[in-house]
Amino acid sequence: MFALDPSLGRDEPLRVLALGAHADDVEIGAGGTVFRLIAERPQTEVTLVVFSASGARIDEARASADALLADAARADVHVLGFRDGYFPVEAAEVKGWAQAHLEGLRPHLVLTHRRDDAHQDHRVVADLAWQTFRGAAIAAYEIPKWDGDLDRPNAYVALDAATRSIISSRPRIASDSPTMSESTASTSAERKRASSRRSRVRSTARRSACAATSISTGLVRKS
Ligand SMILES: [Zn+2]
Numbered sequence: 557m558f559a560l561d562p563s564l565g566r567d568e569p570l571r572v573l574a575l576g577a578h579a580d581d582v583e584i585g586a587g588g589t590v591f592r593l594i595a596e597r598p599q600t601e602v603t604l605v606v607f608s609a610s611g612a613r614i615d616e617a618r619a620s621a622d623a624l625l626a627d628a629a630r631a632d633v634h635v636l637g638f639r640d641g642y643f644p645v646e647a648a649e650v651k652g653w654a655q656a657h658l659e660g661l662r663p664h665l666v667l668t669h670r671r672d673d674a675h676q677d678h679r680v681v682a683d684l685a686w687q688t689f690r691g692a693a694i695a696a697y698e699i700p701k702w703d704g705d706l707d708r709p710n711a712y713v714a715l716d717a718a719t720r721s722i723i724s725s726r727p728r729i730a731s732d733s734p735t736m737s738e739s740t741a742s743t744s745a746e747r748k749r750a751s752s753r754r755s756r757v758r759s760t761a762r763r764s765a766c767a768a769t770s771i772s773t774g775l776v777r778k779s
Contacts, residue, residue, distance in 0.1 A: 560693065572665045664693065666695070668697070
């Protein structure tokens with residue numbers, strides 16, 4: 557378990573880098589953590605990268621990032637066009653982009669995928685984080701999906717009442733609203749898949765919420 561310096565984000569900027577292979581990854585895997593960090597540390601600066609988005613997903617990713625980072629002291633969002641599902645064969649280009657655009661950020665905290673995630677694109681982004689940001693605290697998040705590869709996290713971030721209230725005020729993020737992919741699905745099969753995805757996301761959130769009551773949240777608090 558690691559902890560962040562309490563002064564970061566309060567007396568001086570806390571620099572957070574959130575990496576997601578695809579649109580929605582950061583919001584699903586670490587959205588609550590980002591909300592709570594920003595709520596507790598108003599001087600938090602966030603750089604968010606979505607490595608792969610195309611078509612309508614580009615606007616969705618930007619709208620979602622705007623909702624997630626509305627209260628951040630500074631928000632820098634990159635939505636890129638790397639090919640979904642092909643990151644291992646495009647790894648040199650992905651890493652080259654990151655080194656050219658992100659290495660100078662010197663983040664205190666990097667949020668990224670797990671290195672043993674079953675999705676090939678997620679693993680490339682996770683490896684890139686560990687290779688590039690050796691001086692940062694790196695926290696890996698899970699994405700519920702078809703592969704059923706959820707693990708046993710060693711840190712949970714409890715979403716207190718204040719944070720839940722902020723989340724409910726953002727209709728594009730709130731769990732009781734249709735997900736963005738669900739609201740834009742054009743066929744019944746697409747809607748069914750999106751609805752199924754929403755159920756998996758909710759079940760993961762419930763699992764985390766239960767565990768958070770008995771596990772200390774060293775991720776955001778030094779106590
Ligand atoms: Zn993904």
